[in-house]
Amino acid sequence: MTAIYKREMRSYLTSPVGYVFLAVFYAISGYYFFATSLVGNTTDMSYVFSNLFSIVIFLVPMLTMRLFSEERRQKTEQALFTAPVRFTGIVMGKFLACLTMYLMGMGITLVYFLVLCAFRIPDAAVFFGNFLGLGLLGAALCAIGIFISSLTESQVIAAVGSLAIGLLLLFSNSFTPVVSNQLVSKLILNCSFYEHYLDFTRGLLNLADLTFFVSMTGLFLFLTVRHLERRRIS
Numbered sequence: 001m002t003a004i005y006k007r008e009m010r011s012y013l014t015s016p017v018g019y020v021f022l023a024v025f026y027a028i029s030g031y032y033f034f035a036t037s038l039v040g041n042t043t044d045m046s047y048v049f050s051n052l053f054s055i056v057i058f059l060v061p062m063l064t065m066r067l068f069s070e071e072r073r074q075k076t077e078q079a080l081f082t083a084p085v086r087f088t089g090i091v092m093g094k095f096l097a098c099l100t101m102y103l104m105g106m107g108i109t110l111v112y113f114l115v116l117c118a119f120r121i122p123d124a125a126v127f128f129g130n131f132l133g134l135g136l137l138g139a140a141l142c143a144i145g146i147f148i149s150s151l152t153e154s155q156v157i158a159a160v161g162s163l164a165i166g167l168l169l170l171f172s173n174s175f176t177p178v179v180s181n182q183l184v185s186k187l188i189l190n191c192s193f194y195e196h197y198l199d200f201t202r203g204l205l206n207l208a209d210l211t212f213f214v215s216m217t218g219l220f221l222f223l224t225v226r227h228l229e230r231r232r233i234s
Contacts, residue, residue, distance in 0.1 A: 001085065004093025008067070012101050021062050025105035028055055033112045043122035045112060046201060049130035052109075053197065056102075056138055057166045063101055064145025065159040067094045068224075072153035087228045091221055095146055102138040106131070125203035133200025136213035137193060141166050143220035150224050169193050169216075 012018030029052055036047040109131060116122050145162040152158055172192045189195055196209040 001089035001093040005097050008094050008097030026108050043116045043120050060141040061145050061159040061162040063098045065155040068150040069153050069155050069158045087225045091224050098142045129200045129203035133197050140213050140216045143217040147220040147224045150227050
C-alpha cells in the first residue's frame, strides 16, 4: 500500500493534475473568503464552506478520473494484478493519495481561520464542524470517483460518471417532494449528502452523520476491490 501511495503522490506532484486542482481550489476558496468574510467584516466562514460544498463535487473527479482508467488504457493494470499486494492495499493506496491531495486543498481554510483570529476569535466549533464535514464529504467523493474509474478506461467517462453520481447523492433530497411513497421518500432523504452535512455546518457532531459518510466511503472502496477481483478472475 505504501508503494502505491508514494507512486500516486509522485504522479500528482509531477503532472499538472495536482497543481491545477490546488490552484483552482485555492482561487475559488480565496475569492469566497475575500468576498464574504473580509469584505463582509465577519468571522463566520459558513458562507465559504457552503460554496465549497457545491464546488468540490466538480473538483474531486479531476483527482480520481485517472487512478484506474489510465492503468487500464495503458495496459499496465496487469502489473497491479500480479503485484505481491492485495487489491485492498492497492485501492487504499490510491484512495489515500487522492484524499491527501484533497486535504492539501482544504488546508487553505486553516490559513483563513488564522487570519480571522488576528482580528477576532471565530466560533471554533462551527469552523471545525464545517471543516470535518467537508473532509468527510471529500473522502466519500474520492471513493465514488475511484470506483467509477475502475469501471472504464476513459478518463472522460470516469470524470462524468463520478460527477453524475456525486450530484445525485448530493442533492437527492430535492426529489422527495415529487415522491408519493413515504418509505421511498425517506430512503432517498437518508441517502442525501446534503441532509447529513447540515449538522456539521452548525458545529454539531452527529454520530449518525459521521457513520453515514464513513459507511459510504467504505462501501465504494469495497465495491472497487470486488470489481478488481472479478476482473482478475475473468
